[in-house]
Amino acid sequence: MGQKLSVVGKSLPLKEAWDKVTGKAQYSTTMNLPGMLVGKILRSPHAHARIVSIDISKARALPGVKAVVTANDFPKKLFTVNVMHWQLDGGELMDMYLFADVARYIGDPIAAVAAVNEEIAKEALALIHVEYEVLPAVFTVEDAVKEGAPQIRDNAAGNIVVPPMSVFPTGDMEQGFKEADVVVEGTYTTSKAIQAGMENACSIASYNSGTGRLTVWSQTQLPHMARRMIAHLFDMDEGRVRIIQPYAGNGFGAGTDLNCEPQCCALAIKACAPVKIMYDRAEDFSNRLTREHICKIEMKIGAKQDGTPTALKAKYTGDAGAYMAKTASGAGVALASNITCYEIPNIYQEIEVVYTNHVACGAFRGFGGMQSTFVRETLVDEICQKVGMDPVEFRMKFHRKVGGLGWFPGTKITSCALDKCLEIGAEKIGWKEKRARKKEGIRRKGVGVACMGWLSGAQPMLLELSNALLKFNEDGSCNMIVTPGNIGQGCLGSLSQIAAEVLGLNYEDIHPISYDTDLTEWSVGTHASRGLYCLGLAVKKAAENAREQFLRRAANILKVAPVELAMGGKRIYVAADPQKGISVADVAKDAIYNYSGNSEQITARASITPTAFAPPWQAGFVDLEVDMETGQVSIIKWITVHDIGKAINPMTVEGQLDGGTGQGIGFALYEDTIISTENGKMVADGFDKYKIPSILDMPDNESLLVEEEDPTGPFGAKSVGESGIFLQAPAIANAIYDAVGVRIRDVPITPERIMSALKAKGQ
Amino acid sequence: MKKELATFIVNGVSHDVVITSNMTLVELLRDELNLTGARESCGDGDCGCCTVLIDGKPTLACLTLAVTVKRKNILTIEGLAEGENLHPLQKSFVEHGALQCGYCTPGMILSAKFLLDENPNPKREEVKKGLGGNLCRCTGYNKIIKAVLSVGGGGK
Numbered sequence: 055m056g057q058k059l060s061v062v063g064k065s066l067p068l069k070e071a072w073d074k075v076t077g078k079a080q081y082s083t084t085m086n087l088p089g090m091l092v093g094k095i096l097r098s099p100h101a102h103a104r105i106v107s108i109d110i111s112k113a114r115a116l117p118g119v120k121a122v123v124t125a126n127d128f129p130k131k132l133f134t135v136n137v138m139h140w141q142l143d144g145g146e147l148m149d150m151y152l153f154a155d156v157a158r159y160i161g162d163p164i165a166a167v168a169a170v171n172e173e174i175a176k177e178a179l180a181l182i183h184v185e186y187e188v189l190p191a192v193f194t195v196e197d198a199v200k201e202g203a204p205q206i207r208d209n210a211a212g213n214i215v216v217p218p219m220s221v222f223p224t225g226d227m228e229q230g231f232k233e234a235d236v237v238v239e240g241t242y243t244t245s246k247a248i249q250a251g252m253e254n255a256c257s258i259a260s261y262n263s264g265t266g267r268l269t270v271w272s273q274t275q276l277p278h279m280a281r282r283m284i285a286h287l288f289d290m291d292e293g294r295v296r297i298i299q300p301y302a303g304n305g306f307g308a309g310t311d312l313n314c315e316p317q318c319c320a321l322a323i324k325a326c327a328p329v330k331i332m333y334d335r336a337e338d339f340s341n342r343l344t345r346e347h348i349c350k351i352e353m354k355i356g357a358k359q360d361g362t363p364t365a366l367k368a369k370y371t372g373d374a375g376a377y378m379a380k381t382a383s384g385a386g387v388a389l390a391s392n393i394t395c396y397e398i399p400n401i402y403q404e405i406e407v408v409y410t411n412h413v414a415c416g417a418f419r420g421f422g423g424m425q426s427t428f429v430r431e432t433l434v435d436e437i438c439q440k441v442g443m444d445p446v447e448f449r450m451k452f453h454r455k456v457g458g459l460g461w462f463p464g465t466k467i468t469s470c471a472l473d474k475c476l477e478i479g480a481e482k483i484g485w486k487e488k489r490a491r492k493k494e495g496i497r498r499k500g501v502g503v504a505c506m507g508w509l510s511g512a513q514p515m516l517l518e519l520s521n522a523l524l525k526f527n528e529d530g531s532c533n534m535i536v537t538p539g540n541i542g543q544g545c546l547g548s549l550s551q552i553a554a555e556v557l558g559l560n561y562e563d564i565h566p567i568s569y570d571t572d573l574t575e576w577s578v579g580t581h582a583s584r585g586l587y588c589l590g591l592a593v594k595k596a597a598e599n600a601r602e603q604f605l606r607r608a609a610n611i612l613k614v615a616p617v618e619l620a621m622g623g624k625r626i627y628v629a630a631d632p633q634k635g636i637s638v639a640d641v642a643k644d645a646i647y648n649y650s651g652n653s654e655q656i657t658a659r660a661s662i663t664p665t666a667f668a669p670p671w672q673a674g675f676v677d678l679e680v681d682m683e684t685g686q687v688s689i690i691k692w693i694t695v696h697d698i699g700k701a702i703n704p705m706t707v708e709g710q711l712d713g714g715t716g717q718g719i720g721f722a723l724y725e726d727t728i729i730s731t732e733n734g735k736m737v738a739d740g741f742d743k744y745k746i747p748s749i750l751d752m753p754d755n756e757s758l759l760v761e762e763e764d765p766t767g768p769f770g771a772k773s774v775g776e777s778g779i780f781l782q783a784p785a786i787a788n789a790i791y792d793a794v795g796v797r798i799r800d801v802p803i804t805p806e807r808i809m810s811a812l813k814a815k816g817q
Numbered sequence: 818m819k820k821e822l823a824t825f826i827v828n829g830v831s832h833d834v835v836i837t838s839n840m841t842l843v844e845l846l847r848d849e850l851n852l853t854g855a856r857e858s859c860g861d862g863d864c865g866c867c868t869v870l871i872d873g874k875p876t877l878a879c880l881t882l883a884v885t886v887k888r889k890n891i892l893t894i895e896g897l898a899e900g901e902n903l904h905p906l907q908k909s910f911v912e913h914g915a916l917q918c919g920y921c922t923p924g925m926i927l928s929a930k931f932l933l934d935e936n937p938n939p940k941r942e943e944v945k946k947g948l949g950g951n952l953c954r955c956t957g958y959n960k961i962i963k964a965v966l967s968v969g970g971g972g973k
Binding site (some may be wrong): 065067068070071072073074075076077078079081082083084086152195250252253301302303304305306333335469541542543544572610705708710712713714715716717740741742746747748749750752755757778 | 852955
């Protein structure tokens with residue numbers, strides 16, 4: 055607190071910025087290996103069908119085809135593309151095969167080919183003859199749970215993946231509602247949005263039959279667990295699998311599941327040559343796991359006349375699609391993260407998830423919390439309206455405070471600057487004046503607010519082991535070996551700032567290395583906004599250890615006690631006599647080239663398994679206009695105010711929030727993959743049909759930071775990775791109510807939905 | 818497929834390449850010349866990731882047949898910096914944090930270059946219009962706008 059910082063807190067460029075602005079950055083999709091083959095996947099055209107037979111003879115005989123693989127080529131082994139399986143003791147169900155014996159969605163992989171070029175690979179796919187026994191299919195939760203519905207799996211009676219269950223109840227819900235003067239409730243739906251990073255899914259695999267080692271170039275966010283899953287699938291020891299993570303042009307949760315790595319590895323093993331599989335855009339949309347599956351939320355909140363919330367009841371229903379993936383954890387996080395925000399003494403929440411015959415669901419920024427936040431924050435607005443309380447005042451009064459209950463049993467809130475976020479946002483948007491505007495005419499204006507508290511890693515629910523290794527070169531610079539699952543989020547830079555700050559070095563002196571599981575220590579990677587917080591703690595601890603070593607060696611050279619020394623400006627010096635000192639480079643060099651028998655390379659490592667969840671808090675404000683004749687919403691201004699604890703790199707933090715704003719507006723107003731309820735096919739499978747915000751769609755928007763250090767974070771920092779995306783949908787829905795008096799309970803909030811609500815209201 | 822030997826002038830250097838009549842410009846750059854800055858993302862002109870400048874004008878390389886740009890001046894992101902010296906736009910993108918994953922960045926910078934070549938001091942709305950064909954999923958565009966304005970001087 056209050057300590058003078060020289061590197062932490064500065065807006066410094068991304069470590070990889072030069073590579074990226076010059077076009078030299080290599081991504082999976084841009085990489086080529088000598089002798090590399092083109093891989094393609096044959097996918098099921100049916101939503102539900104048994105594979106009776108496959109004839110690959112014609113494909114195999116086509117000149118230029120080097121391998122054809124089907125379910126018959128490898129031992130039949132259950133796995134899951136959800137590599138986070140390994141973070142939970144027992145994991146979530148493995149219910150996938152490399153190639154399906156029963157296709158369960160349109161697109162399920164049936165076979166794959168590798169050929170010398172794309173043209174031949176495509177021709178070979180067309181030559182594979184598959185005989186299907188088409189089975190009846192279900193495409194909605196309602197149909198899936200009907201008596202006599204087609205059964206998607208043998209071991210999931212009634213198509214139930216997660217049976218109805220209550221998780222983490224607190225207090226006495228019934229009693230809580232009895233004490234309430236007002237009760238608000240509603241049924242809400244959300245879309246299956248898609249991450250839609252600009253780079254399509256792609257992987258490259260290469261198998262060395264001499265060493266028996268398999269190397270995979272992957273877009274994963276979780277390289278070490280991806281390695282274990284691939285090793286599991288192919289019955290190999292983990293050490294024989296190596297994951298290399300080139301720059302990734304996507305993420306936002308997409309990299310927490312494998313995409314085509316399994317089929318690519320199968321082809322590489324069979325062909326004994328490097329193989330690259332690269333999806334086209336439609337294949338990417340239709341086969342990459344979408345936003346988590348929670349699609350229907352029923353919620354009810356009770357409050358006293360003075361606003362005091364007394365009880366909350368909720369049920370989250372998930373449409374898993376064809377496979378389990380993160381079904382239980384997604385529902386669990388929706389529910390658990392809903393506990394953090396408000397002092398509600400009595401909470402009862404249930405989850406239930408069913409299988410259907412469409413693409414499975416994965417994770418997208420704001421995992422689970424997106425859905426519960428949307429519902430809770432719009433219901434809170436209704437409470438305010440009913441009891442006549444200002445929505446900003448309600449939030450300031452009833453949000454949980456430091457020491458209060460956290461998202462997961464046993465966790466406590468360690469810091470909270472939400473009041474300040476709300477205050478700043480209300481001031482900036484002109485809350486009081488705008489709230490009082492007259493609502494008349496065709497284009498009506500409204501303002502809305504929403505808030506939330508999120509997390510900095512999924513501890514203690516999931517294993518969040520984080521390691522950092524620092525190696526010092528003889529010039530005093532440091533190779534920082536970490537696994538933040540680099541997807542361009544800027545974590546490598548911020549972690550470098552932490553190391554530089556502790557060691558009194560410059561940003562440029564830290565060389566981050568992160569892309570190869572053969573080099574890096576085991577670490578989770580990135581998900582749940584964990585990177586900077588969890589790895590930051592590991593880097594800081596390792597750097598402090600290195601600092602001790604430097605001070606000890608310098609003390610020896612300077613003939614003083616280590617406690618007399620300070621480190622800064624790339625020097626180690628006597629605190630009381632700063633002229634007397636030695637450069638870090640000289641100490642590092644003396645350590646290696648030490649001819650008096652005290653030779654070593656200075657290295658330091660640290661392992662951290664965080665326990666606190668360090669919630670970042672946030673308030674979002676919107677000023678908008680609704681066209682009563684078209685239902686069109688025009689955002690005039692969006693403001694995010696984020697409680698970051700400490701911004702290690704403010705520019706990076708703002709960038710994360712700005713990006714979240716774009717995705718949040720897309721989620722709120724138009725992003726929807728639209729899964730057909732007729733045949734289970736994804737309708738909006740490209741940027742021409744699935745609209746993401748362009749620069750012209752972005753309204754005036756700002757991301758503001760509040761810095762009140764969290765006692766558990768590195769330099770007081772908390773997370774920001776996901777946070778920016780949460781509040782647009784609820785704040786916009788609340789502002790629409792303020793403008794035109796209708797509550798929209800379905801996301802995306804399309805003009806059609808607004809028009810039909812206005813019509814129902816008689817306007 | 819018909820093949821021919823054709824000459825392409827890419828980043829000021831002349832290349833003779835055997836092309837097929839259906840080869841797109843992005844394929845030519847990526848597969849024949851190993852220039853991977855122009856990237857195919859949507860493949861149908863929605864995203865702008867494959868933007869290059871042909872005779873100074875932004876062009877979608879995934880929708881352009883290589884055969885149509887023979888002997889024309891093709892500028893890709895790899896040709897923008899002069900040796901170690903980044904173009905002011907590249908420098909500005911670095912300094913303003915106008916990129917995250919970086920996949921759209923080459924196309925974004927080349928569209929911005931065209932904009933500034935035509936209009937050296939664009940206003941905010943003009944920058945938005947000029948980059949309207951380049952999607953970015955990471956940044957929300959704020960820092961991209963700032964980066965372009967600061968080169969143009971319109972932000973001052």
